[in-house]
Amino acid sequence: MKKNLWIMLSLVSVVLLLSGCTEFDQPISSESNGFWNEYIVWPLVSFIKLFADMFEGNAANYAFAIIIVTVIIRLIILPLTIKQVKSSKKMQEMQPKLKELQAKYSSKDAATQQKYQQEMMQLMQTSGVNPLAGCLPILIQMPILIGFYHAISRMNATPDAFELGTFLAVPLAEPSIVFAVIAGLIQYVVLMTGPAVDNPQMKIMMYIMPLMIVGFGIILPAALSLYWVVGNFVSVLQNLVIYKPWNKNKPDATDAKGAK
Structure with a gap:
């Protein structure tokens, strides 16, 4: 197996390891102790609740809050994402x-x-080209993304304080096969519009990642699938703007001049 594939699989393994922390299904509150709880999970929970309170009285208030916070987080890490995509694109061109x-x-x-x-x-x-530039942004993003993942799951484990409600008639506190499948399909589109589609060493991830998301989505709360749907939709837009996949088969100006 190629080195790049091993790197990606290792990163996925780290995500799965951290996602399975012992506190994953424990209630969360302002009194929860530990660096992870005090500085990552609880601030994210508070941020989600802040927006949910703005839509108080609406059954989808937490859904709207999750969507808003997901977009905000994606915009915050956008510079890292741009750096990662550009590095991958340069590596592919090389x-x-x-x-x-x-x-x-x-x-x-x-x-x-x-x-x-x-x-x-x-x-x-x-x-x-910096060979580490493509991996470093992913490592920096991991605490934020995993923290958000934990925040939603632990809110679901604290039903008295956080009533997640519904979105499009789907209860966010319960698994949803529909949301899971949509999340997996959009993850596939993310990979199809990004640099991985041109890298034979990474193509296996185009099938593994969507299936993993669908697998997790059908057993975890629908709120997490909603997070993946929104986050991956933003990633598709980012890929379309940054990577411009419709130009990948067009000969560049240098090649065109050389052909004359």
Whole structure:
């Protein structure tokens, strides 16, 4: 299995590990102790409740709050997302030159591989590519995204304080197959409109990630599926603006001049 795929699978494993913390299904309040509760989960819960109170009296008040807070969080981490997408795009554009280097230094002896590593690093420097730039933003985003995930789940575990209500006649405190499937489909669209679609090493994730989201969605509260739906919808818009997938098959100006 390729290195990039291992990296992605490792990141997914970290998400699953953190999502399964012992306090995942415990009630949450302002008196909950610990750094994670005091500085990440409870502030997110309070933020959601702030917007929910603005729609008090509406059965979908928490749904509207989740949508608003999800969009706000996505806008906050937008600079990181842009950096991640641009880095992935540069890496993809550099693939033909990397394949040339691999063919040039196909021998597996230590001296040849050392020379290959040197030229590869030089190529990355001249191309302005940082191999860690694509992973670092994901690691920075994880505490925020997992914290939001925990906030909704633990609000659902505190029904006396947080009545999640319904959205489009779907009870947010109960699992919803419909919401889960929609979340998985939009996750697939996210991957189809992003740089992963052009990377053969990452294509397996285009099938694993949507299935994982559907699997979690059919057993977890619909509020979490709603969070995934909104977050992934924002990601699709970001990909369309940043990555412009409709241009990927168009020859660039340099290639067009060379063909004349």
